[in-house]
Amino acid sequence: QQQVKQSPQSLIVQKGGISIINCAYENTAFDYFPWYQQFPGKGPALLIAIRPDVSEKKEGRFTISFNKSAKQFSLHIMDSQPGDSATYFCAANPPPRNTGKLIFGQGTTLQVKP
């Protein structure tokens, strides 16, 4: 299955709270899982990425948690700020690897209230 399923579609969090976005996949051939962040009027940009040989990757307030057996991964935004309000996409890389192709999830629109 060449799909990545993302939830929720939208999320509202208070400033200082934790935002959690989840993704699930079926194809065990995927071996790279990036998250992209898109601000209004801009194209998506790489935020953070993980490979399946680690269970967690942290960059500042952003953490990816990866559960290989469950074929799920999630993005956690700690101490969420209004500036984090954006659309977030999870993704995975289908074979063949040399194309650079990605399959994207459906997107989550995050609103952080001050």
Added chain:
Amino acid sequence: DVKVTQSSRYLVKRTGEKVFLECVQDMDHENMFWYRQDPGLGLRLIYFSYDVKMKEKGDIPEGYSVSREKKERFSLILESASTNQTSMYLCASTPLVQGLRETQYFGPGTRLLVL
């Protein structure tokens, strides 16, 4: 600094018109992609190109064609625009992947309205 530019930010066309969307990257990347973005559907791949004059269909190629005559330029063509092609169109590029997972660099998007 990495840069992907798209020819228009907003475009309004009539049903049946031929529409050209252009994308230019200045990073000497081999791979280029065209996506459409619709609420609740995420980014869906229309076509991609891994070299000049080379192209492959993505997940939703129907109603679209592409052209890549120069390495830096990748054009998306709507042969006869229809209202269901009203969408945000995003172009992206990435260098040739050699066992690595390369970042896709996106342009700012073109919002197309077909009346």
